[in-house]
Amino acid sequence: MDNNYKGNENQEYNPNPSENQDYNSPPAQNPNEADGAAPDTGQQDIPEEYYEPQAANAAAPDSGYQAELTRSKKRKFKHGAYAAVFVSLFIAGVIVINVIASVLAARFPLSLDLTQGKEFTVSQENGEFIRNISKDVTITVAAAEEDFSDGTFYSTFYSMGLTDPTGGKYFNQIEKLLKNYARLSRHIKLRFVDPQSPAFSRIAEKYSGEVLSYGSIIIASEYTAADGSQGGNHKILSIDALVEIGQGDGQYAVVNGSKLETSVTSAIAEVAVDMDQKIVLLTGYGEADTTAVKGLLAANNYFVEEMGLLSGDIPADADAVMLFAPTKDFAPEEITKLDNYLKNGETGKNLIFFASSSQSGLTNLYEYLEEWGFGFQDGVVMETNLDMTYEQQNTTIIGNSAGSLYTSAQDAQNRLYVAGGNKPIALSESSGGYETETLVQFGETCVISPDGVSAPGASTGSAGPLAMVSLSRYTADGKTSGVLMFSSDDMMNDMWSQFEVVGNRDLAMSLTGSLSGRSAAQNLTFDTKTITVPSYADKTSGSLSNIMAIVFIAVIPLIIISIGIIIWARRLRL
Structure with missing residues (x-):
């Protein structure tokens, strides 16, 4: 045993030394202390830095921990903030992408037309015209949009006796092509309106007096006149203007193709025009009531000015002059003024003349118009084939298109032309700088009756090649003017507008626009789109x-x- 512990072998352990310790007495001396040895504490030596006197420095580890904890919290907050910002930016990015996608989906097709004939794509020439439109045009379809996707649109017309050999694809094609129009130009707005909705009731009220039915397409453009007044122009297309219809088996008609592009583009060209052209209506010659024709011209964005030639010359800025079934002849000086206007060396000067079977004695006027190739005869045109008359009235006759370029848009819609009281007008051959063309003609079964009441077959003579609508153009020094001739003022009768198939007014306005220099797109024609079965699509x-x-x-x-x-x-x- 270590000698250092001999003096303590019999020492009694006191767990509570403070209880027996006499703090007034000096501590007991260890025998070893006498020799100057260090007192025996019974413990091993402990480094000085761990003694209680060093407790002042014990707070140092606590301060470091707190600082590290603070730094850790700051790092977590920073990472959390970054994560929150990242998540916020991600969500915002998704929202922006959805908005952009929605805008792009409205303006650009998200589907590919893989059909061999591009059955659901607007043709290139048509697309170029649509992109260059500068006027706002609204296309309203009288059908709910979902009617096309769920088959209601086709089934409705099928119940009316119109069948589609492709199972309804021609009717779905209508929706797709119209949506392509809206995508091609920001000026074209397309909307589908359920005919049973209150919104459509307001539309029908706006176009009261015209035929609106399920599937009708209204193409309209608003304008502001020079005096600040608001106006508009519109055209209504029915289903037979959109699809080519033929005779099928049994009681059903059959769709053979789509002619939507020709009809819709021509209508857009007709309504999306500036109101910057003037028509002078010559009055004071015992003309027929011009109320309807003036309203029609104004509705088609023309300025209409009325004047008599005795009061002055025809204004040089007039694009055309109109004579509406006059019954009084022109004086020689008036003929001179008319001729000076038409042959003044400028282009685009035109006369629009409506004849009437009640006219007679217009010697000077008839002689002047004969120079242009028009030969007037007395009497009235009578139809001996009652199938080509309106309600079996022999003098109210259905005319046939002569297949002219000027009538191509109307021909594409299978329009008919009907009028009563037609003046017999024979058109001569082109000669002497005058180029004549028949646009709408009477059938071979028509004859001339002196009074319009003679029984069929008892008339005084055969009509020969009589024209219902005709045109003569005069060209000199590269400048062209024209005379547009209608055989009857009855073509402008309001009554005919109630029949969708009758194209009298549309033809008159289309021809007036062509002669006065409006967009040539009114007469653009496009190939009929046919859908192959089965389609590659x-x-x-x-x-x-x-x-x-x-x-x-x-x-x-x-x-x-x-x-x-x-x-x-x-x-x-x-």
């Missing part, structure tokens, strides 16, 4: 639909979920 649509479904239903959501998991995991480790 049918073969590919299934696989394309599956691919699109996988991408949008599975792939994109999985990518978004994966990004969310990654962000969550990163935040969890912070």
Whole structure:
């Protein structure tokens, strides 16, 4: 045993030394202390820095811990803020992408036309015209948009006796092509209105007096006149103007193709024009009532000015002059003024003349118009084939298109032309700088009756090649003027506007626009679109639909979920 512990072997352990310690007595001296040895504490030596006197420095570890804790909290806050900002930016980005996608979807097609004949795509020439439109045009379809997707649109016309051999694709084509029009130009607005809705009731009230039915398409443009007044121009297309209809088996008619482009583009060209052209209506010659024709011209964005030639010359800025069934002859000086206007060396000067079977004795006027190739005869045109008359009235006759370029837009819509009281007018051959053309003609079964009441077959003579609507153009030194001739003022009768198939007014305004220099697109024609059965699109649509479904239903959501998991995991480790 170590000698240092001999003096303590019999020492009694006192767990509470303070209880027996006499703090007034000096402490007991260890025998070893006498030799100057260090007192025996019974403990090993402890480094000085761990003694209680060093307690002043014990706060140092606590201060470092607090500082590290503060720094850790700051790092977590910073990472949390970054994560919050990132998540906010991500959500904002998704919202922006959705908005952009919605805008792009409205302006650009998100589908591909894989059909061989581009059955659902606007043709290139048509697209170029649509892109250059500068006036706002609204296309209103009298049908709900969902009627096209759920088959209601086709089934409605099928119940009316019109069948589609492609199973309704021609009717769906109407919707797709119209949407392409709206995508091609920001000036074209397309809307679908349910005919049973209150909104359509207001539309029908606006166009009261005209025929509106399920599937009708209203093409309208608003304008502001020079005096600040508001006005507008419109055109209504029925289903027979949109599809080519033929005779099928049994009681059903059959759709053979689409002619929507020709009809819709011509209508847009007709309504989207500036009100910057003037028509002078010559009055004071015992003319027929001009109220309807003046309203029609104003509705088609023309300035109408009335004057008599005795009061002055025809204004040089007039694009055309109109004589509406005059019954009083012109004086020689008036003929001179008319001739000076038409042959003044400027282009685009025209006379629009409405004849009437009640006219007679217009010697000077008839002689002048004969120079242009028009030969007037006494009497009235009578139709011996009652199938070509209106309600079996022999003198109210249905005319036939002569297939002119000027009538191509109307021909594409299978329009008919009807009028009563037609003046017999024979058109001579082109000669002497005058070029004549028949636009609408009477049938071979028509004859001339002296009074319009003679029984069929008892008339005084055969009509020969009589014209219902005709045109003569005079060209000199590269300048062209023209005379547009109608055989009867009855063509402008308000009564005919109630029949969708009758194109009297549309033809008159189309020809007036062509002669006065309005857009040539009024007479643009495009190839009839036919849908092949089965279409190549049918073969590919299934696989394309599956691919699109996988991408949008599975792939994109999985990518978004994966990004969310990654962000969550990163935040969890912070």
